[in-house]
Amino acid sequence: MRITLEPVDGVHVTTLIDNSSDALLPDEGLVRRWGLAGTAGPLPVVPNGMSLGGRAVDFLRAEHGFSALVELVDGDRRRRVLFDTGITPDGLIGNLDRLGIPPDTFEAVVFSHGHFDHVMGLDGLARRLGRANLPVLLHPDFWLRRRIKGPDGIFEFPTPSRPAIEGAGFTVVEDRQPSFLLDGRLLVTGEVDRTTPFETGMPPAHQAYRDGEWVPDQLVHDDQAVVLHVRDKGLVVLTGCGHAGIVNIVRHAKRLTGVDRLHAVLGGFHLRPGPTVAPSVQLLTAEAPAVVVPAHCTSWQAQHALAAAMPAAFTPNAVGSRFEL
Template structure:
């Protein structure tokens, strides 16, 4: 694990818009679909970047939701992909066409590997076909692939590969497989799972996850180590507890409470019961997030 030599710089203002999520905000007329995409504005009014964190599985609801919320996809400056799975990446080729200009795409070097499940039937989860590296580059995507942290804008960091040290967290894809160098089918540990971390001036870290395959507690610990900042403002994204046993869910909730975040917003693959446990444990610090919901953090 690479640790940056000094404390991560800070950004004054952050806006997080849930563009794609499993369900839409109540009475919003937006579209929900199983996946994740966050529209993130970071910086000041005079100098800010727009980052699209994941793109979801389908282009149509993303374009529809963006238009209904008054968001212009051509304004996007960069894209971050949390990992290879289709519910986070499949819309990439269509999104880049909508952006209409060259755009940097940050991801892990392993993001193009084979990835699939075998039960209940074979399904390909990999970056493939129109989302192949060559095709995305032809459309204007400039891949920046790194296993180690990258500060993509002052105060905004892509974590790179996450250290997995928490004993109770079951990491990886559970039922996902890949192909090794000798052509054998082996379990996929989803080493490409990464997150986005922002240090908001006077507030602390905001951590954004895709599915959290690396383990949400591991991700928080890793974020603290690579930024040299232990104050947590908030955590949003998939915590991947959908199939977790009650003991792991309870340990996860209690562990996150120890970090004293100002808010938590579990979404997507967290699961109904785990999400309810976070709601009870965190009270008014819990945020329910659906497509169309917005979180703003200002210095």
């Protein structure tokens, strides 16, 4: 399948939820930081009874999860889509308030997959918006019950509820195939082709409930990414967790669009320690992206390997970082 992804003048990606928050990261290159050393925004003052004058500063919350604001820049027009919503009910909406981003400016919500650390912040967003009738784009496997079965017991994931999401006023749009938003300028990949031999997904202990029984769910088929084409630069690929494999995702985006140049790749790469790290870093380096931002669920070993392989492109992530691509 070959589709036409309309180019845009620019893309701004703002990290709303991630595993780290750092007030001392400075601006650098294409990224503006929110904190003491950056220029993306001032620190808000909040009441505090333990300080002289009764005031202190607030700061962005980090969570084990992911959420990002995708802002398309085309001429004088800017359009916004929310990608994932983090893990806690109030983490996302709290950080939106701290960043001064009105949630009623979103045109849609896209979910990378159904794992709870990417979904459950929708609760706070729904309470704030009321019945906003926003479209929510997702893969049909998003609704699966899932669990981790280990030697020390079983942890069943919180599962998203379709009646609750639709009852809150969201319009669910399910598709396994690629789909467009924003007049053909933002591509949701749909289910990603698995072509590399080393990107094998989750361990067998990750299971899904299908047809009345728990079965291994290593591939997490609902994993999907967002892709944009920056004019004269190339593709921007944003992942939530990257269960499909970051190399598979990049290659899938290039095959779908026919655009051979990768400008930036950001988000969760799901590179846990193990044999997947080395070939993933090698092949991603061969794509020669100008910007690489590994975030949520990318191990420190993989972070170090990516930084060593692509020192000019590698940029650390933190909540509040705005990448102006």
